[in-house]
Amino acid sequence: MAGARGSFGTRFGFILAAAGSAVGLGNIWGFPTKVGQGGGAAFVLVYLVCVFLICAPIMIAELAVGRRTGKDPVGAFNVLRPGTSWWLTGALGVLAGVGILSFYSVIAGWTIAYIYYAATGAVTGDSAATGDFFGQFVGNAPLSVGLTALVLGVTAATLLGGVKGGIERMTKTLMPMLLIILGLLAIRAVTLPGAEAGLAYYLNPDFSKVFDIRVFNTALGQAFFSLSLGMGAMITYGSYLSKGENLAKSAMWVVVIDTAVALTAGLIIFPAGFSLAGFDPNSSGPGLIFVVLPQLFATMPGGTLVGVAFFVMLLFAAITSTISLLEVPTSHLIDSRGWERKKAVYVLTAITFTLALPSALGNGASAFFSSLPGVGMGFLDLMAIIWNDFALPVGGFLLSIFVGHVWRVDKALEELNTGGAMPGAALWGFLIRWVCPAAIFMIIVFTALDLLG
Numbered sequence: 076m077a078g079a080r081g082s083f084g085t086r087f088g089f090i091l092a093a094a095g096s097a098v099g100l101g102n103i104w105g106f107p108t109k110v111g112q113g114g115g116a117a118f119v120l121v122y123l124v125c126v127f128l129i130c131a132p133i134m135i136a137e138l139a140v141g142r143r144t145g146k147d148p149v150g151a152f153n154v155l156r157p158g159t160s161w162w163l164t165g166a167l168g169v170l171a172g173v174g175i176l177s178f179y180s181v182i183a184g185w186t187i188a189y190i191y192y193a194a195t196g197a198v199t200g201d202s203a204a205t206g207d208f209f210g211q212f213v214g215n216a217p218l219s220v221g222l223t224a225l226v227l228g229v230t231a232a233t234l235l236g237g238v239k240g241g242i243e244r245m246t247k248t249l250m251p252m253l254l255i256i257l258g259l260l261a262i263r264a265v266t267l268p269g270a271e272a273g274l275a276y277y278l279n280p281d282f283s284k285v286f287d288i289r290v291f292n293t294a295l296g297q298a299f300f301s302l303s304l305g306m307g308a309m310i311t312y313g314s315y316l317s318k319g320e321n322l323a324k325s326a327m328w329v330v331v332i333d334t335a336v337a338l339t340a341g342l343i344i345f346p347a348g349f350s351l352a353g354f355d356p357n358s359s360g361p362g363l364i365f366v367v368l369p370q371l372f373a374t375m376p377g378g379t380l381v382g383v384a385f386f387v388m389l390l391f392a393a394i395t396s397t398i399s400l401l402e403v404p405t406s407h408l409i410d411s412r413g414w415e416r417k418k419a420v421y422v423l424t425a426i427t428f429t430l431a432l433p434s435a436l437g438n439g440a441s442a443f444f445s446s447l448p449g450v451g452m453g454f455l456d457l458m459a460i461i462w463n464d465f466a467l468p469v470g471g472f473l474l475s476i477f478v479g480h481v482w483r484v485d486k487a488l489e490e491l492n493t494g495g496a497m498p499g500a501a502l503w504g505f506l507i508r509w510v511c512p513a514a515i516f517m518i519i520v521f522t523a524l525d526l527l528g
């Protein structure tokens with residue numbers, strides 16, 4: 076029946092699709108923002124440790140669960156441990172797919188408008204005016220809602236084409252273009268006047284910050300989100316893989332591409348930012364991408380082209396991620412509920428769009444959703460906290476316990492070794508059993524305490 080539920084056509088196609096899921100707003104917007112808040116190069120170092128010691132083993136584990144069972148996240152746990160409650164871990168992932176997509180699609184929509192604004196020179200070089208412009212733009216209800224619908228529409232249309240004809244084809248087109256634009260922008264950024272200060276900030280670590288628990292917490296959370304872990308996206312994509320593939324090798328490709336893109340995004344943003352007078356790398360939220368950079372594009376020679384290229388790249392990165400966010404719940408309805416793909420995609424897109432409305436309206440258009448009474452934040456931020464800061468780490472924690480201690484390492488290795496013996500198998504077993512759950516547990520507790528305190 077594998078043919079009926081779809082599969083990737085080639086190994087290259089799978090790697091690009093999985094890397095497409097991983098490379099997203101999290102890399103180009105999230106990573107540089109977190110580097111700025113976390114104090115520069117020290118954060119980058121801690122991030123790299125988190126990626127390779129904690130996240131890479133989890134990605135391998137997710138792929139193993141997916142390919143062994145050939146099922147969506149809920150079905151996968153039901154196949155490996157029928158009659159237990161482990162399927163709830165998969166269910167949390169399915170819900171997280173809808174939850175994350177509901178606000179991710181709003182921000183992805185902004186990038187579409189900014190392609191147009193960059194092309195038409197709507198944004199000027201004046202800092203206050205750029206900020207006001209952004210504030211007015213996100214507060215425009217019909218525009219925000221329309222752009223969100225557009226992003227969800229493109230995502231749904233891609234999924235209707237199936238795994239090979241839709242997801243694989245779309246990511247094979249967008250990812251190479253994204254990587255080319257990224258490379259060209261990096262070259263342009265590091266050759267800007269004043270770029271050295273940005274590079275120094277980005278690349279010289281302040282070692283006193285390396286052992287800061289806050290830095291570790293942010294870095295691991297960011298790495299999780301960036302690699303699309305903890306919600307079964309890699310279980311789902313792994314379920315479309317053939318037995319001949321070496322999972323650990325494919326996972327490493329995805330990890331390396333995602334990390335390289337994040338690092339390169341920093342190489343663009345920091346030199347670019349520091350080349351502007353009065354730049355504060357600590358500026359958080361949408362400021363960096365939608366307020367600071369447009370000022371630079373408005374003033375630098377050839378800035379119109381660079382600005383358009385930048386936002387096109389951001390849109391491509393976002394779309395290859397929204398595809399995977401919607402595919403997780405879609406695969407669930409197909410596999411576990413026996414729905415047709417078309418029906419699953421339509422129903423889920425409608426649900427996601429409804430849940431996206433308060434996020435789209437919560438940036439100025441509706442006072443209520445912009446600052447929820449008694450919560451002290453807008454709806455979009457609340458969604459990000461629930462799904463990114465809690466659901467993903469909880470999902471990753473449960474998955475590592477499941478693979479390390481319930482399904483067990485030797486069984487997982489049977490699956491991992493089908494495409495050739497996996498190098499570093501013993502190290503992987505140790506990391507997934509002890510290091511991953513302990514580290515993730517710590518960040519869940521720390522995030523909860525931080526929120527309450």
Ligand code: PFF
Nearest residue numbers: 097099100101300301303308
């Ligand atoms: N990895 C994506 C990013 O960095 O923007 C976000 C994401 C996509 C998270 C898919 C989780 C997921 F399943």
